Amino acid sequence: MTPAQPVILGEMPSLSKLYVNAAATAARRRVLGTHAGNGLPATRHEVRGVKAAVENLTAYQHLIGESASDVLPAGFVHALAFPLAMSVMNRDDFPLPLLGMIHLQNRVVQSEPLRFTDALDIRSWSEDLRGHRAGTQLDVVTEVRRTGEDAVSWRGVSTYLAKGVYLPGIDKPSAAPAPAAFSAPDPTALWQLGVDTGRAYAAVSGDFNPIHLSVLSAKALGMRRSIAHGMYLASRALADVGAAKGDAFSWDVSFEAPVFLPARVALDINTTQGDDGAWQRSDYVAWNARSGRKHFSGSVAAL
Structure with missing residues (x-):
């Protein structure tokens, strides 16, 4: 309301x-x-x-x-x-x-x-x-x-x-309840995120939250290193879904573990098509390419 x-x-x-x-x-x-x-x-x-x-x-x-x-x-x-x-x-x-x-x-x-x-x-x-x-x-x-x-x-x-x-x-x-065990699938993409990823996203989004900018500014707020913006990660996954999503869609993301920079993030996108072959939905999940820990997951679905 x-x-x-x-x-x-x-x-x-x-x-x-x-x-x-x-x-x-x-x-x-x-x-x-x-x-x-x-x-x-x-x-x-x-x-x-x-x-x-x-x-x-x-x-x-x-x-x-x-x-x-x-x-x-x-x-x-x-x-x-x-x-x-x-x-x-x-x-x-x-x-x-x-x-x-x-x-x-x-x-x-x-x-x-x-x-x-x-x-x-x-x-x-x-x-x-x-x-x-x-x-x-x-x-x-x-x-x-x-x-x-x-x-x-x-x-x-x-x-x-x-x-x-x-x-x-x-x-x-x-x-x-305890989350279900995560077993990393074969990735469809691998992102190499540099230590400057947070600053680069801040420059285009205007979000200069200190936890994203540097090790020193992140530590001042209790983080061990700077972390990637959640919406940068989700938006990049949405971009990887591509133009198939069309003009009208729903988009969901749940964040589970922060991405400390620098990082290697693996991503898997699983796409569902209708009987006519048209795109209906893409589900995505991202994880730490080294440890296998899940970072976030979500979906994009046609309206």
């Missing part, structure tokens, strides 16, 4: 300023011993008339491995809208700490293609605050429309976990 109270922003927020503000908010709450309460803000943030920069689109397509096109890749739309979603989690009345939030899942429904010439209205809000065995989780919903149109062209739901944060009044679920 979309929150009824809109907050209209004049322009897309600056991610760097949001990260600085999040750090200041976390420090203030630690010193004062305060928090923002136990409920999510009943508001949505909106920006209208957003346009993609063609140079960013071109650089993104090159980095991810998408074919050059005036169509915005589904992962690029996520990156374009991400600052607005971040601004929702950066509110003073948002109950969980933004820094250190773990991205668990992402679910996207793209109903029609969007092009870089389109002006876009973007709205975002948070919902479904709930317990997790390791802390508290929630969903951040983002919808994208062409300016002046009612139909939603792109809708994303990102699930985040605030690890180790337990809010009063929110039940902690029972322990989850």
